[in-house]
Amino acid sequence: MSAKPFNDTFLKACRKEPTEHVPVWYMRQAGRYQPEYRAIRAKYSFFEMNYIPEVCAEVTRLPVEQLGVDAAILFADIMTPLKPIGVDVNIESGVGPVIANPVETLADVQRLGELDPESHVPYIMEAIKILRQQLSVPLIGFGGAPFTLASYIIEGGPSKHYHKTKAFMYTQPEAWQALMDKLGEMTIRYLKAQIGAGAQAVQVFDSWVGALNDEDYRAYIAPVMHRIFSALKETGVPTIYFGVGAGHLLKEWDRLPVDVVGLDWRTSIRTARELGVSKALQGNLDPTLLLAPWEMLEAKAKEILDEGTRQPGYIFNLGHGVFPDAKVETLQKLTRFIHSYRRDT
DSSP, X not given: OOSSOOOOHHHHHHTTOOOSSOOBOOTTOSSTTSHHHHHHHTTSOHHHHHHSHHHHHHHHHHHHHHHOOSOEEOOOOTTTTTGGGTOOEEEETTTEEEESSOOOSHHHHHHOOOOOXXXXXXXXXXXXXXXXXXXXXXXXXXXXXXXXXXXXXXXXXXXXXXXXXXXXXXXXXXXXXXHHHHHHHHHHHHHHHHHHHTOSEEEEEOTTGGGSOHXXXXXXXXXHHHHHHHHHHTTXXXXXXXXXXXXXXXXXXXXSSOSEEEOOTTSOHHHHHHTTOOSEEEEEEOGGGGGSOHHHHHHHHHHHHHHHTTSSOEEEEESSOOOTTOOHHHHHHHHHHHHHOOOOO
């Protein structure tokens, strides 16, 4: 194990326990803003970086050492478990995930296989085991939520409006339910396997579920999310749920058996608390502020910290992922500021 004492601040905050400082990590903290990442990426395709456990572990560990954050998040993609079940997906530069065989019918759903993590994605489990020997902070595993995965599978790639996905949901309810069941089971198996390998928390990314209204979320999505988080609760490992543009769904999320709700930058922590959200909260600096003058960034970070620390259970993060134009030095300075922060009383 690492020679450093283990820093469990992040896990304490997930459980709404008191912490000596505000824990912080950044979504997409391993990425193209890092010169070291770009050097590694020049040698391997995205999926090749996943397939080689030692490379995956190095990329995951790098921002922890570089930025001094309180948690690592496994370097992978929400598409990773889809390939083994029969989804022909490739990550295209400048585009994102592109699906060669999109789902259009119930028969297409039924052709999808079942995930066996140990045989289908053993490299993910091996990377987690390596990281547990190297890290002195918790390792977060993650997976995609059924709606967000379905949006790629049905649309064939990224979408702005999710018309095909929602039309599928409305016009083929049997096929939609079958797809939710299949992706829900896949997510449970995938995340439980990560936990079994050593992940100490898991985050479920429902990046695009904000495209739905709350009534449709309740009818078409909440049941499978309740099933996923109920299954994960059995492990005793903290769970986080995050989506973009989903502030109108926070009351629905608060009803789920999840430990931490991640906020994007559109909904303030104060607003979430006023809505009655009782979970631990994570977020939610607008990533674009990383390009602002330091005085502006510091003031906004302080405002978020003041709101977040009014009650136990708060983790600082961005409201979406770090983007390539961000500077390592800015994130380092922000991390130091967060760790030294003391709320005005």
